[in-house]
Every structure is written in structure tokens, then in C-alpha cells.
Amino acid sequence: MEEKKKMKLWKKITIIVVSSIIGLILILGIVIFSVWNKELRSVFSINLLVEAKDENRSGPVYEMDMVGDYYFKDFLEKGGASNDQELIDHIVDNITKGIIPISIKAPTIGCSSFTAVTPDGDRLFGRNYDFTKTTGMIVKTEGSDETFAQFGPRHATISSVDLQFLGITDGVYLEGILNNLLCLAAPYAPLDGINDAGVSCGIYMSYQGDVDGHNVSTDQQTDRPDLTSTTMLRAILDYADSVSEAVEIASSYDLHDSASTSFHYMVADRFGNSAILEWAPIDGNETNDNDGTKRTLRVYYNDRDDMITESNEKNNDFQYITNFLITPAYYTSDENKGGLDRYLEIEKMINPDGNNTKGEITIDEAMAILERVGRRNWDVVNGVSDGNGTTVWSCLYNLTDLSVTWVSNEEFDVESSVYNYHFDGKKFIR
Numbered sequence: 480m481e482e483k484k485k486m487k488l489w490k491k492i493t494i495i496v497v498s499s500i501i502g503l504i505l506i507l508g509i510v511i512f513s514v515w516n517k518e519l520r521s522v523f524s525i526n527l528l529v530e531a532k533d534e535n536r537s538g539p540v541y542e543m544d545m546v547g548d549y550y551f552k553d554f555l556e557k558g559g560a561s562n563d564q565e566l567i568d569h570i571v572d573n574i575t576k577g578i579i580p581i582s583i584k585a586p587t588i589g590c591s592s593f594t595a596v597t598p599d600g601d602r603l604f605g606r607n608y609d610f611t612k613t614t615g616m617i618v619k620t621e622g623s624d625e626t627f628a629q630f631g632p633r634h635a636t637i638s639s640v641d642l643q644f645l646g647i648t649d650g651v652y653l654e655g656i657l658n659n660l661l662c663l664a665a666p667y668a669p670l671d672g673i674n675d676a677g678v679s680c681g682i683y684m685s686y687q688g689d690v691d692g693h694n695v696s697t698d699q700q701t702d703r704p705d706l707t708s709t710t711m712l713r714a715i716l717d718y719a720d721s722v723s724e725a726v727e728i729a730s731s732y733d734l735h736d737s738a739s740t741s742f743h744y745m746v747a748d749r750f751g752n753s754a755i756l757e758w759a760p761i762d763g764n765e766t767n768d769n770d771g772t773k774r775t776l777r778v779y780y781n782d783r784d785d786m787i788t789e790s791n792e793k794n795n796d797f798q799y800i801t802n803f804l805i806t807p808a809y810y811t812s813d814e815n816k817g818g819l820d821r822y823l824e825i826e827k828m829i830n831p832d833g834n835n836t837k838g839e840i841t842i843d844e845a846m847a848i849l850e851r852v853g854r855r856n857w858d859v860v861n862g863v864s865d866g867n868g869t870t871v872w873s874c875l876y877n878l879t880d881l882s883v884t885w886v887s888n889e890e891f892d893v894e895s896s897v898y899n900y901h902f903d904g905k906k907f908i909r
Contacts, residue, residue: 517547538650638672677749699733797838
């Protein structure tokens with residue numbers, strides 16, 4: 480009888496202990512989900528689109544739907560960041576809740592872009608991102624009714640991210656919860672994209688300055704608030720309704736390029752406007768461009784030929800860009816212009832006889848340009864290489880009908896490597 484009582488007591492104790500543990504787990508789960516609700520939903524949305532392929536040195540490609548506001552408005556309202564560490568601190572404090580550490584770095588990349596118009600009047604923005612084997616991600620963000628400063632509501636966007644900027648290197652798969660959580664910082668590292676207002680923007684290395692064999696970052700020091708390279712692009716995608724608003728955003732901040740590199744930008748809108756944004760010393764050239772604090776913003780518009788005196792772009796209403804500045808008198812030699820060969824090829828394919836100054840081409844012709852200057856094809860045909868032997872992705876943004884054609888690793892004819900997105904409501908879908 481006594482043994483039975485003991486058995487019943489132990490059963491009760493066991494039930495109480497197990498119930499308490501389950502209760503604690505449930506409470507912990509509720510707390511975690513309430514704190515990390517948006518972040519967990521974003522992580523659970525990560526989807527593998529393209530497998531890595533050793534035969535063509537390509538890494539995997541993912542997509543992610545970022546849920547909520549990712550604290551970017553908070554980032555802008557507190558003045559942005561003047562260096563990578565300040566940006567990292569903001570991301571860790573707000574997005575990863577102080578738990579997951581991240582790193583940000585900018586590898587040496589080579590890229591190209593162009594604007595054009597179809598016979599039906601659709602405005603196009605094409606972009607190749609050149610590098611080596613890496614892990615790519617297509618990031619979709621939602622629109623919001625919240626406004627920032629003098630700008631309107633935050634736009635829905637779709638953008639391309641190289642996860643190597645977040646420390647996920649060597650083109651690896653996203654294995655384990657840590658790497659997936661690191662992707663929550665992806666909205667802060669776009670390299671190109673489009674928003675639901677028909678504004679598209681891309682960022683490209685400009686290889687400026689030379690101090691001990693390294694490029695010199697733009698590092699403006701005024702009383703304006705601060706943005707780093709990719710957060711400048713994020714601000715434009717989130718809040719610009721037009722090229723003029725994109726320029727207003729860029730003019731309102733000090734630019735601080737990341738990781739001893741330098742960048743310039745191209746932006747375009749659905750109205751047919753485009754501009755190239757560069758930071759260069761006043762009345763200076765490459766020989767005295769070793770102090771990033773002395774650079775100022777230069778804006779070159781597609782329809783302002785008087786602003787360009789030494790560039791092939793001066794005769795065209797479309798624009799194109801690779802990895803050198805179009806700022807007049809900046810270079811002492813054409814040999815120092817990175818990607819000049821691809822730059823000239825883009826112009827030749829759009830306007831071969833000098834009569835197509837409006838840049839009118841078909842969608843197929845636009846895709847053919849991206850394929851032509853893709854690095855695998857280009858390096859083989861021309862027998863040249865600067866170390867960026869892979870075009871990781873090619874994008875054709877239609878700014879008029881708000882659609883995207885996204886191609887992985889130059890596989891234009893492989894159905895599983897081509898993805899199409901379009902705008903629906905307050906988000907982009909495929």
C-alpha cells in the first residue's frame with residue numbers, strides 16, 4: 480500500500496515537472512515569437528531558387544520576403560551611420576536583438592549598367608553584377624504608409640544582395656540558423672533594385688585613389704547626417720519617387736564608402752530621367768584624389784549634355800556606366816578607366832551608327848547587351864580579365880510596368896535560372 484502511494488506521488492511530481500517544463504517552453508516560445516515575430520517570418524520565407532554549380536563557378540541564389548519595416552526609418556531618424564561599425568551596431572541592436580553578431584565588408588567587384596527605352600515607350604534599366612563565386616539573394620520589402628522627413632510613404636522594393644557583404648563568403652549554402660538570421664541584415668546591403676514608383680538604382684565600384692595599394696573611400700565630413708554605400712541605395716529605393724528625389728536624398732547626406740573602397744551610382748525613373756552620381760574632388764583629378772573627405776557630389780543627367788565634356792555619353796539621352804568616373808578631366812589616361820571596353824561596347828550595341836541617341840531598343844536587345852558584356856562571355860571573347868570572371872546576376876528592370884527579369888550566372892537560356900517578378904499591391908511577386 481505504501482509503495483502504491485509512493486508511485487502515485489512520483490507520478491504527480493513527474494507530471495508537475497513535465498508540465499512546468501512544457502509551460503516554460505511555451506512561454507519562452509511566446510516571448511521569442513512576440514519579440515522576433517517579423518524577423519522569424521522573414522527568415523521562414525527564405526527560399527532556395529538556384530543551386531550552386533561547380534562547372535560554371537556559380538553559387539546558390541535565394542529569395543526572401545522581408546516582413547515589416549526592418550528599422551530603416553529609425554536608422555535614418557537617428558542620423559544614419561558614418562562607418563560600418565555604426566551600421567553594424569544598429570542592425571545588431573534592432574534586428575538581431577543583440578544576439579547575433581554580423582560583419583560587413585565590400586569585396587572588389589566589377590559591374591555595368593545602362594538605361595534604354597522600348598519602341599512602346601517602356602523605360603528600362605539593365606544591370607550586370609560581376610564578381611566571383613558568391614551567394615546571391617533577391618530581397619523583397621513591403622511598402623508602408625509611414626513617411627520620412629519631406630518624402631512620402633516608404634515604397635515596396637525588390638533588390639539584389641551579395642551575401643558576402645554580410646560575411647557569408649565563398650558561395651556557400653545557407654546552412655544553420657545563424658546564416659539564416661544574418662540574412663535579416665540583407666535590406667541594408669542592396670547593390671541594385673527597383674521600387675513601386677518606378678525608380679531603379681545601382682551601385683558600382685569606381686576604384687578611386689591609391690594609398691598603399693588600396694582604393695580610398697569617400698568619407699565626407701560636414702554637418703549633414705550620414706549614410707554608408709549600400710544604405711544610400713536603400714534610402715533611394717525606399718523613399719525616392721523620381722530621379723530628382725533620389726538626387727535630393729544623395730545631396731542630403733554625407734557619403735561614407737565601406738571597407739576602403741569607393742563607389743558611384745546610376746539612378747533612373749519611369750519618366751525617362753536618369754543620372755550618374757559621383758563623388759570627386761573639386762577641380763581635381765585622380766592624381767590628387769587620395770583624401771576621401773575632400774570629395775563632393777557630382778550629378779550628370781541624361782538630358783544635360785553641357786555637364787559632360789569628355790564622355791561618349793554627351794551625345795546620347797540614354798546612360799551607361801561601368802567602373803570609372805565620367806567626371807570631366809578626372810583621368811590622366813584612358814588606361815586607368817576600369818571597364819572602359821565594356822562601357823564602349825554597351826554604347827555601340829545601343830547606338831551603333833550615332834542615330835539612336837534616344838536609346839530605343841527591344842526587350843530582347845536589352846537582354847542581349849547584358850549577355851554580351853557578361854564576364855564569362857566577355858573575358859573569353861576578348862581575352863581579358865580583372866579577376867571578376869563571373870557575372871553573378873543580370874537584371875532588367877522595366878520602370879514603366881514595374882517588372883523585373885533576374886538571371887543567375889549568365890544562364891539566359893536556362894529556365895531554372897531566370898526569374899520574373901512584377902508589382903502587385905504593396906509588394907513584388909513572381
